[in-house]
Amino acid sequence: MKVAVVDIKGKETGREANLSDAVFGIEPNDHAVYLDVKQYLANQRQGTHKAKERAEITGSTRKIKKQKGTGTARAGSIKSGIFKGGGRMFGPRPRNYGFKLNKNLKRLARKSVLSQKAKNNEIVVVEDFNFDAPKTKNLIEVLKGLGADNKKSLIVLGDSNKNVYLSSRNLKTSEVITISELSTYKILNAKKVVLLEGALEGIETNLSK
Template identity: 75%
Template sequence: MKVAVLDIKGKDTGRKADLSDAVYKIEPNNHAIYLDVKQYLAHQRQGTHKSKERAEIVGSTRKIKKQKGTGTARAGSIKSPVFRGGGRIFGPQPRDYGQKVNKNVKRLARKSALSIKQQEKAILVVEDFQFEQPKTKDFVDILKSLGIENKKSLFVLGDTNNNVYLSSRNLEGSEVVTNTELSTYKILNANNIVLLEGALEGIESNLNK
């Protein structure tokens, strides 16, 4: 599948990029996408929630009232869960929410996500570019030239480029990743995917193992 390569001004360079049908033109597998996105979101949870149980409450151990004759229920400790300030029954405890997803399923999910974006005509291929220094204005100019300044965008680089990353960091709707950091969630969460030429080979290599 041939796709036009644009420059940072949004103009056609006259060159074509060859996108593999095995990555960008498959029948999307919705269940694989569901599993991969579910794992990604689960890994975002810190799992540090914690409430104190009865044994962890600091308080008096004195029996708070006599056993009989009060007309109310028996009560032996102020730390009981039935009293305000007492321990919590079956409260949340620290845990790992991580889930395991087979590597082949993850690759299938990412190829499915890319194929969906290609069907939506939401993938742009742009020639590699560099910034001499981090500058948000320069990155915004590229977004405007490509016509995606008011949309969520995901830029995929071939290699780490600190100046490009820092230039985009203050923009809420844009994210910059390398081809090895590409995830199903990030692909689907963006309105437009901007693939730099230098990332194409790495993406296809990672997803066709």
């Protein structure tokens, strides 16, 4: 698949980038995408929730009323979960929500969403650019030129670029990442995926293994 390479103003440079069919032209696997997104979101959870159970409550251990003859249910401790101030029954405990997925499935998921984006014309290939200094205004101008200023956008760099990255931190709808940070969730969450020329080879190399 051939895509026109544009400059930061959105004008065609006269060159074309060849998007590999092995990465950008496969039949999407929805279940692989689901599992990869589920794992990404699960890994965001801290899992630090905790409620005190009966054994952790401070209180008297005496039997609060006699066993028989009260006409009500027997009760042995004020720390029981049925009383106000008692422990939480089956409460949350700290845990890790993460789970493992094999590398081939994760690659398949990334290729699936990239192929879907390419099919929907939501991928733009831009020639490599840089800023002299971190400035949000400069990146806004670039996004306007690419028609992505009012959309959620994901800019993928070939190598880390401090000035471009810092220019994006004040923008709620735009994110700048490198190839190593590319994930199924981030691609899926963006309405426009902006790939720098320098990132294409690395993406295809990583996902064609």
